Amino acid sequence: MSNKLIVVSIVLGLIVFQAFRISTDAGAFVEIKPVDYGRCEKLYGPPGSEDINVDRINRVAFISSGNGREAFENLISYGSIRNLS
Numbered sequence: 001m002s003n004k005l006i007v008v009s010i011v012l013g014l015i016v017f018q019a020f021r022i023s024t025d026a027g028a029f030v031e032i033k034p035v036d037y038g039r040c041e042k043l044y045g046p047p048g049s050e051d052i053n054v055d056r057i058n059r060v061a062f063i064s065s066g067n068g069r070e071a072f073e074n075l076i077s078y079g080s081i082r083n084l085s
Contacts, residue, residue, distance in 0.1 A: 023029065051064045 048065045049063050050066065053062045055062070
């Protein structure tokens with residue numbers, strides 16, 4: 001009986017340790033401080049914007065887009081890559 005209790009205790013201890021390690025790696029115990037980045041403004045871009053990559057040096061945003069409504073209605077739809085500067 002005591003051997004079973006020791007094995008169960010070790011297994012439960014390992015599970016708790018692993019759960020704590022995963023939670024720490026996921027940032028569950030990190031304190032988030034509020035940051036004010038300034039003002040925001042709404043920018044109008046292409047329909048169906050998906051991925052946005054920002055080139056901070058040249059201050060350009062590359063936006064990949066595809067009109068999902070045309071694809072849903074079985075119309076020919078071509079995606080595009082646009083830039084917003």
